Amino acid sequence: MLRFLNAGESHGKSLVTIIEGMPAGLSLSAGNINLQLARRQRGYGRGGRMKIETDKVEILSGVRDGKTLGTPIALQIENKDWENWQKVMNVEEIPDKPEVIRIEKDGRLRQVEGTVSCPRPGHADLGGILKYNHQDVRNVLERASARETATRVAVGAVARTLLESFGIGIYSHVQEIGCVKSSFNATDCCNCYEEVEASLLRCGDKKAETKMVAEIDHAKEMGDSLGGVFEVIMTQLPPGLGSFAHWDRRLDGLLAQALMSIQAIKGVEIGDGFASARIKGSEVHDGIAYEPQKGYFHLSNRAGGLEGGMSNGEMIVLRCAMKPIPTLYHPLETVDIKTKEKKMASVERSDVCAVPAAAVVGEAMVAFVMARAFLDQFSGDCIGDIKQQFTHYSERIRGEH
Numbered sequence: 001m002l003r004f005l006n007a008g009e010s011h012g013k014s015l016v017t018i019i020e021g022m023p024a025g026l027s028l029s030a031g032n033i034n035l036q037l038a039r040r041q042r043g044y045g046r047g048g049r050m051k052i053e054t055d056k057v058e059i060l061s062g063v064r065d066g067k068t069l070g071t072p073i074a075l076q077i078e079n080k081d082w083e084n085w086q087k088v089m090n091v092e093e094i095p096d097k098p099e100v101i102r103i104e105k106d107g108r109l110r111q112v113e114g115t116v117s118c119p120r121p122g123h124a125d126l127g128g129i130l131k132y133n134h135q136d137v138r139n140v141l142e143r144a145s146a147r148e149t150a151t152r153v154a155v156g157a158v159a160r161t162l163l164e165s166f167g168i169g170i171y172s173h174v175q176e177i178g179c180v181k182s183s184f185n186a187t188d189c190c191n192c193y194e195e196v197e198a199s200l201l202r203c204g205d206k207k208a209e210t211k212m213v214a215e216i217d218h219a220k221e222m223g224d225s226l227g228g229v230f231e232v233i234m235t236q237l238p239p240g241l242g243s244f245a246h247w248d249r250r251l252d253g254l255l256a257q258a259l260m261s262i263q264a265i266k267g268v269e270i271g272d273g274f275a276s277a278r279i280k281g282s283e284v285h286d287g288i289a290y291e292p293q294k295g296y297f298h299l300s301n302r303a304g305g306l307e308g309g310m311s312n313g314e315m316i317v318l319r320c321a322m323k324p325i326p327t328l329y330h331p332l333e334t335v336d337i338k339t340k341e342k343k344m345a346s347v348e349r350s351d352v353c354a355v356p357a358a359a360v361v362g363e364a365m366v367a368f369v370m371a372r373a374f375l376d377q378f379s380g381d382c383i384g385d386i387k388q389q390f391t392h393y394s395e396r397i398r399g400e401h
């Protein structure tokens with residue numbers, strides 16, 4: 001079974017991940033993974049961190065002569081900021097560990113707490129210190145941070161390489177920021193993907209993008225933050241991936257879990273999602289048709305390509321709601337865990353809006369879940385064996401044998 005584990009703290013030396021279960025013979029390069037890492041770092045409304053980190057992956061194992069070996073693939077992404085954090089984040093006990101560090105960035109000297117005693121609202125901080133009995137909130141926030149999603153994107157890039165070699169496409173676009181809505185839908189996104197990629201906000205609707213930028217500027221001025229909605233789309237997926245037979249093999253459930261596991265994602269919809277609860281069955285379900293050239297297909301795609309816990313051969317359409325970034329430059333109230341006194345939450349360098357980046361992380365998680373479902377269906381240790389099974393299945397469902 002395809003799986004991965006990742007490790008690393010936001011200001012630690014590096015982030016690492018191991019992927020197991022990729023077949024042998026897949027062409028893979030660090031360059032391809034780096035392209036995806038760069039996409040995660042773009043987006044209007046990001047904080048200073050994105051200027052510091054230009055993520056680059058190092059492939060440590062599992063690939064030789066540009067091809068996967070079928071063995072575990074180990075990837076590493078260095079944290080460029082590590083130099084400044086060595087004393088605070090060292091694995092060894094440092095006798096003169098500073099309470100505060102000064103970091104020079106963008107020509108300004110900033111002061112950051114080495115030890116954090118005030119849990120920040122909207123973060124893992126309070127639950128984390130209570131759970132692990134930590135006296136320093138940094139022990140929680142360093143790992144809970146969305147910096148971890150860099151490795152998810154690297155894993156997703158590997159999964160995507162596999163899926164793309166079978167003609168499967170993965171896209172995303174930002175549909176809403178705050179209360180501004182894009183008119184772009186899933187089909188527009190696939191047809192005009194270059195415009196989405198070129199957009200500061202991964203938004204294909206230029207007019208909406210201009211308004212979104214203004215909303216972000218306004219939120220920043222007010223010391224506030226914004227969330228939004230993004231869509232992840234997958235094309236050319238064969239029907240029958242996943243299963244109706246067991247709750248834990250249902251693809252809809254697996255996709256929702258993977259997307260909900262992304263920091264700050266608070267809702268996931270499939271196809272018409274919540275809107276379908278408010279209308280009649282005749283307006284919700286998709287008729288079925290058959291043509292010799294095409295095989296079976298649906299007359300509409302309100303289900304978002306998933307029925308009965310399986311792909312149904314139509315475009316997969318998933319929508320995620322991201323809450324506004326919890327770190328606020330006008331912070332909320334909290335409590336100092338040392339003194340139990342009321343304090344204002346500390347402010348670390350933070351994004352104002354990270355919906356475009358979250359969309360790229362969403363693509364990565366969907367790619368991983370789909371690659372796993374794909375390899376469950378067309379199993380084999382090398383690409384050639386998988387291709388044979390895939391071809392046989394594609395021909396059978398078109399009625400060719």
Ligand SMILES: Cc1cc2nc3c(=O)[nH]c(=O)nc-3n(C[C@H](O)[C@H](O)[C@H](O)COP(=O)(O)O)c2cc1C
Nearest residue numbers: 122123124146263264325326327350351354357358
């Ligand atoms: C790509 C991405 C970037 C994020 N950047 C920040 C950030 O700069 N500052 C911040 O406070 N939260 C940021 N978040 C959100 C927090 O990581 C998240 O809200 C927090 O870990 C608590 O998790 P929860 O919201 O899922 O409960 C980001 C999330 C994502 C997906």
